[in-house]
Amino acid sequence: MPATDDDSPRMAVMGIESELTVLVDGERAAPEALWGSPSALLGPAPLEAAGPAASLPGGGVVYFDEGVVEVVTPMIELAPAGAARAVRNLWEGIGLVRHRLSAWSAAHFRPVRLQGFSTHYNVTFDRPQPPDPGRTVEKLALLLAHVLPIPVALLGSNRRSTGVGVRPRGNRIEVTADFTPDPALMVAMATLVAGVTRGAMALPSYALDVLREMRLPTVEGVVPGPHSSRRGWLVRDYHFPRSPFTTNVDARVWPIRDGRLLSLRAIARETAWRFRRSLRQHADPFTFRLLFAVLQGRSPSLLELPDRPGAYDDIGQAIRWGEVLPPLRSRAANGHWDVVVDALWNAGTFEAHVAARAKARERARRRAAREARRAGASRMRSAASPPVATVGAGPQPPRPAAPGDSYRGPSRRRDPPYAAGWDALPDEDRRLRPGLLERRFREASVMAAPFPDRGLTRSCYEEIFLRLARGTPVRIDGGVYRPARMRGWSHAVFVRADTGEERPFSIDELGADGVVWLDEKDRTETV
Numbered sequence: 001m002p003a004t005d006d007d008s009p010r011m012a013v014m015g016i017e018s019e020l021t022v023l024v025d026g027e028r029a030a031p032e033a034l035w036g037s038p039s040a041l042l043g044p045a046p047l048e049a050a051g052p053a054a055s056l057p058g059g060g061v062v063y064f065d066e067g068v069v070e071v072v073t074p075m076i077e078l079a080p081a082g083a084a085r086a087v088r089n090l091w092e093g094i095g096l097v098r099h100r101l102s103a104w105s106a107a108h109f110r111p112v113r114l115q116g117f118s119t120h121y122n123v124t125f126d127r128p129q130p131p132d133p134g135r136t137v138e139k140l141a142l143l144l145a146h147v148l149p150i151p152v153a154l155l156g157s158n159r160r161s162t163g164v165g166v167r168p169r170g171n172r173i174e175v176t177a178d179f180t181p182d183p184a185l186m187v188a189m190a191t192l193v194a195g196v197t198r199g200a201m202a203l204p205s206y207a208l209d210v211l212r213e214m215r216l217p218t219v220e221g222v223v224p225g226p227h228s229s230r231r232g233w234l235v236r237d238y239h240f241p242r243s244p245f246t247t248n249v250d251a252r253v254w255p256i257r258d259g260r261l262l263s264l265r266a267i268a269r270e271t272a273w274r275f276r277r278s279l280r281q282h283a284d285p286f287t288f289r290l291l292f293a294v295l296q297g298r299s300p301s302l303l304e305l306p307d308r309p310g311a312y313d314d315i316g317q318a319i320r321w322g323e324v325l326p327p328l329r330s331r332a333a334n335g336h337w338d339v340v341v342d343a344l345w346n347a348g349t350f351e352a353h354v355a356a357r358a359k360a361r362e363r364a365r366r367r368a369a370r371e372a373r374r375a376g377a378s379r380m381r382s383a384a385s386p387p388v389a390t391v392g393a394g395p396q397p398p399r400p401a402a403p404g405d406s407y408r409g410p411s412r413r414r415d416p417p418y419a420a421g422w423d424a425l426p427d428e429d430r431r432l433r434p435g436l437l438e439r440r441f442r443e444a445s446v447m448a449a450p451f452p453d454r455g456l457t458r459s460c461y462e463e464i465f466l467r468l469a470r471g472t473p474v475r476i477d478g479g480v481y482r483p484a485r486m487r488g489w490s491h492a493v494f495v496r497a498d499t500g501e502e503r504p505f506s507i508d509e510l511g512a513d514g515v516v517w518l519d520e521k522d523r524t525e526t527v
Contacts, residue, residue: 008124008171009490010508013075013461014082014194015122016090018179019068020097020315021115028115030067038062038069041100046471047492048485055486056093059465068117071097074465075489075507078123078198081284083190084451085459091183091321098316114315116179119156119186121193122172126201139206140197141168145224145233146208147216148175148196151268153244154301155294156180156189160308160346160353161245166224167232173197174232181311181318182325184451185302188291191283192272199278212257214274217267220255238361246354249303250438263438264303269295286452297438299448300328308346321453328448464510467517468492475516476505 022029035041038054042062045055053061059074073089076082098114105112125137149164157164157178165176175193180186203210211218222240224233237243247253249264256262262270272279272295280288293299302309309327311318319325458466467474468483474494475481481494481503490507509515 009075009077009461009506011461012078012124012126012198014078014086014124014190015073015075015489016086016190017070017072017120017122018090018094019065019070019117019119020094020179021068021117022101023113023115023313024110026111028067031064031069032067035064038064041104042096043100045469047468047483050486050488055469056096057466057469058089058092059462059469060089060093061486062093062097069097069114075461077459077461078194078282079459080282081287081456082282082459083194084187084284084287084456085462087183087187087190088321088451088453088456089462090186094316095320102317113313113317116181116312116315119177119179121175121177121190122169123175123194123197124172125168125170127171134205134207135203136206137168137170137173140201141166141173141232142224143206143208143210144173144175144197144200145235146211146218146222147200147271148193149235150219150244150264151192151196151271151295152177152189154249154264154268154303155192155291156185156302157245158302158308158312159245159305159350161237162357163234163236163239165227165232165234167227167230176234179312179315180302181309181315182302182328182448183319183321184287184290184324184449185294185328187287187451188294191279191287191291194282195279196271196275198282199275202278215258216274217256217258217260217262217270219267220257236364237357238364243354243357243361245303246357248437249301250297252438265295265297266438284456300330302328307350310346312346322450324448324450330448460511461507464507468510473497473518474505474510475518476509476514480518481505 022031022034024034031038031041037052038061039045042054042056045057047055049055049061051063053063053072055061056071061072063070063072071090071093073086073093076086076089094114101112101114125140127137128135145166148166152164152175153161157180161178165174167174167176175197177189180189200206210216219240222235224235225239226232227234237245241255242253244254244264247264252261252263252266254262254264254267256267269292272291279291283291290299294301305327309325311325311327468486471483473480473482480497482497484493484495484502487493487504491504492507492510493502493504495502
């Protein structure tokens, strides 16, 4: 993705970065210590990448970044199915890395796996002309930090996830979340991020008052905190009154700023519906149907599975592009998802994870209280200790981390969201009591299916990056030039065949009329 204005393409684009952990002999290993550089792992390439990276045949690059392998796609223009093209390019890059790791494993007799860590979705930001201080990339990132966490959690996170981040990165918005191991769900996730980001970008103002004016459902009292690594915002599970990653997705327990109690699924569905026109502009028909099938409960979400799927620990082998995550091959019957029996799950019990996160939430609250006392504040309405909105006159009891809360239980229509049930609230007006669980379809009409790749073409930018990665020469202004290396994200440096002169070209220049890419026959005759 571009980083500066001088490196910006003419069209709106998106790109995806995924960080993967290397497991050797079952233990985490630093790729820098094993191979030194990405080029040593992947081998020589016709095109030299910008910086300490290795080029991929699909136009992307591979980095080693602080103990993880980072696979990055090239810029792909935003258009119908643009998000699907970006996700396909990412999984093609992951597949090549996995292939090289398999060869290394066979040569050194050491088992090696790729573990999914995180994914960053980048969408370009169009600066308003003339500049508007109320519509900056920083203000848009803060607005999206209120809007995106719940939909992102439902579509692409798992039950051991801990947060969602939004960063302003100059001329782009970056949304950070956990890696999504199912390719089709990742396409839906990328489409949601692109559609909501571009839709919010067109708003006349990025002030937080827009949340009320557009009736966007956001949880009462949740304030995004500063990002842990870079400038931006991060919404963790302890910023909410209860963790959205371990709570029943259909339980109506989330107090909304307009006074309603909604389920996590209803919040995500209403948010996507507000931006449905922008979503259609960036989605293909299959992804649009899958996205709303998950939001309507007709297709399973990762948050509806008993635990984090074990495929996270073997990306590129246990799950590939064109396949479906095994635990998602389930059928709805009588309000339940019948999960396949032979599905593999994360090591360790889910109840132990919930208990550990409860301790982390309590530590965050104590830390926020100490900061409030130091600041001399008598009452702090912070992200780490938000007040829980009440319904009626009675206070809500604390929500214990009971084993029955780890999954929806034998009957989600009978199980209340609290261990003691609503009858434990004697002062509550029963006339104000909402339905405990959102009503859903008894039988699912949409089954988990791989993305239909046969009709997915390559975009204009993607075709250019593919030619660059192959080292294809180009004829421009009567001269023949060979691609030598990338400069930034949207420029490539070429060497003229007859004089050896170096000349940079932008991606937009390489796609202009009059530019001729030479095939193998023309290359032997001209170069």
